[in-house]
Amino acid sequence: MRWTIKAKPEEEKIKELASALNVEDLVAQLLLQRGISTFEEAKLFFRPQLSDLHDPFLMKDMDIAVARIETAINEGENILVFGDYDVDGTTAVALMSSYLLSFYPNVATYIPDRYAEGYGVSYKGIDFAEDNNFSLIIALDCGVKAVDKVAYAKEKGVDFIICDHHRPGATLPDAIAILDPKRSDCTYPYDELCGCGVGFKLIQALGSRQGETIEDLIPYLDLVATAIGADIVPITGENRVLAYYGLKVINSDPRAGFKAIINQIKKTILTITDVVFVIAPRINAAGRMVHGQHAVNLLTETNQAQAEKFAGEIEKYNSDRRGLDQEITKEALTQIIENEEEEGFTSVVYKETWHKGVIGIVASRLTETYYRPTLVFTKSGDKLAASARSVKGFDVYNALEGCADYIEQFGGHKYAAGLTLLEEQYQNFKHQFEKVVSETIDPNLLIPEIAVDLRIEIKDITPKLMRIINQFEPFGPENMTPVFMAENIQDSGYAKGVGEEGKHLKFAVTQNGYGPIGGIGFSLGDKLPLLTGRKPFSAVFSIDENEWQGNVSLQLKLRDIK
The missing domain is CATH 3.10.310.30 (Diaminopimelate Epimerase; Chain A, domain 1)
Incomplete structure (x- = not known):
């Protein structure tokens, strides 16, 4: 592993921010490394507000998209909500369809079959729209490069509104409206939204025309937060606000489908990491193993008993997916070795x-x-x-x-x-x-890199620091969990391998008379010899809370040792 220490901001700026916020220098340094240099920016970071979200009409074509949907509703047209089969696509379809259906009945959903149709807008989907008298398709998380397919739809009298976040090609499709903050001619202030995020901006714009406020749309944010986590987009700017409030919905009043998944995994409070590694793979499993429509059905179901049934089916798909994944990975590794x-x-x-x-x-x-x-x-x-x-x-x-x-x-x-x-x-x-x-x-x-935020001493690792770090959540790209490096630390003499064949490393360290503080290194059992005999070593880690028999203590979550 390459250990790369991030550049330290100017000492004067660290002192200035630490004083303005009344925090330790190392907290100020962590904030400056995330582009936060003033009291106001720190306030936005630590206390995200829904009022910080941008006006959706700043997005190119938003007014045209809203006008076309309003026309469709006024004239009783059939609207087909089309999206990709992954988490971003299925959550976006669930969001858009359930929002429209809350006040307009002529709405249906379409997820392409991963195997028969492949990724994105499909000819089969357009034929389905024509055969079933859909005159408007709202495509989410796909479509910005579907030039030929949108032209094919136009020949059949089917209009397209595209909500995408992928990089456009040299030519844009001839759609009624293309909402994509990555368009070169779009001046929207934030261009890192996921597909479901772009869909949310569209319902925000539609809602504003009906007198709805952002508070009225909070129930949809569990879908948006899940898409943000699963699609690995930066958790900065608008994404941070949407993920922050979406996690609150997931943990306080989730839709029936999420509640059914949470009931299965028996976890009380979910972080963005849980969303990425627990909820997202289950939603994804439907499109991987059978059909993405199963995920949409789960996410739009309002009857809890029915949602539990759907979640049970999806759990089975996820279990099958895990078995296949392990088997194919083994075969692929053999192929590489050969x-x-x-x-x-x-x-x-x-x-x-x-x-x-x-x-x-x-x-x-x-x-x-x-x-x-x-x-x-x-x-x-x-x-x-x-x-x-x-x-x-x-x-x-x-x-x-x-x-x-x-x-x-x-x-x-x-x-x-x-x-x-x-x-x-x-x-x-x-x-x-x-x-x-x-x-x-x-x-x-x-060579795998570990980006280290800053050097730290064991004496600096306190419950107060942990409380502040917890407020950095939700973590994700461009706001990753802080990673620290400590030098000249020693094991207290009890380091050992734990788990199957000593795969994991358990230890407690001291430094200059401070400590001991416990730690765990997953899949680092082979590093045990570096700790024995109380030899001094350096470690890279994040700080974590360990709960055992009702007691909570701080621990180091080890990344590497030298």
């Missing part, structure tokens, strides 16, 4: 029988293991489909653009993308991808 001489800066693996629904998860697992840009391919109809994952600091989307000659279609983000290609182009693509990555990646990026 082709070690071919491997360079990338990992590209393929087996035609691998389940398309889990190749994204497998790509993430392989990236964790080998830490290089990774693609996992499987057969999809008469083509090959792949999920791409990257390492921190490397834009895999740009790398795929450099391989466009061999790709049928692709889309995604800096760190995660999907693509399809013809089977006969697989080897050509594989060689080109390796070439592009090897020529453009900084070799340092192939």
Whole structure:
């Protein structure tokens, strides 16, 4: 692991902010590293307000989108809410459809089949709209690159409103309105919304025309917070406000579907981490294993007993997904080992029988293991489909653009993308991808990095500090859990491996007479020899609260030791 200590802000600025907020210097330093340098900015950060959300009409085409929906309602048109099969897409469809249905009946939902239709807007979905007399499609979390498909819909008399957050291509689709803060001609103040977030801005705009306030829309924020966490967008600006209030809804008055999942996992208070690792995989499992419509049904159900039934079915899908994921990861790792001489800066693996629904998860697992840009391919109809994952600091989307000659279609983000290609182009693509990555990646990026916020001493780790750090939540990209480094610390003599075959490391450390403070290092059992004999060592960790038999104590959550 590479330990990278973040640059320390100017001492004068640290002192100034610490004085203005009446906090320790190290808290001021953590805030400055997050771009917070004034009392007002700190107030926005620690006390997010719904009034901090931007006017939705600042988004390009918002007025046109609202006018078209109002026309559809006034004229009794059928509206089809269309969205992708992942968490962002299904939560967005649940949000938009349930909002519209609260005052207008002619609304239905459509989630494309991952296997029969693939990602995004589909010809089959447009045909469905035409066959069932839908004259308006609201597409969420997809559509900004669907130029041909929107043109096909227009020929059939079907209008499109697109709510997306992906990077547009060179040409925009000929839709009635395209709401996408990443449009180059859109001056909306915040461009990191997820697809469900863009959908929320649309219902905020629609609601404002009916005299609704932002408080009236709070019940929809559990969906938005879940999408923000699952889609790994920065938890800054509007996303921080939406996630903060969405978590409150999840923990106080969640919709029936979330309540049913929470009842299964038997957890009382959920953090954004729980949303990402507990709720999101279950919602995702529907689209991976069967069909994304099952997730929408769960998220829009208002009868608790029915929601419990849906959640039970989805739990089964998630269990099946876990089994497949482990099996395919094992096969893919074997393939990499067997082709070690071919491997360079990338990992590209393929087996035609691998389940398309889990190749994204497998790509993430392989990236964790080998830490290089990774693609996992499987057969999809008469083509090959792949999920791409990257390492921190490397834009895999740009790398795929450099391989466009061999790709049928692709889309995604800096760190995660999907693509399809013809089977006969697989080897050509594989060689080109390796070439592009090897020529453009900084070799340092192939060594996992731990970004350390600041050095700390054991005496500084206090309940007061923990209380302040807890107020930094919700954590996520651009506001990660603070990571600290302590030097010249010693184990108190009781370090041991715990768990199966001593896989995890349990210890308690002291420093200059302060301590001991306990700690746990998951999957770091092999580091035990570095702690024995009371040898001094350095550690990188976050600070955590450990609850045991009703007692709460601080502990170090270890990331690495040297």
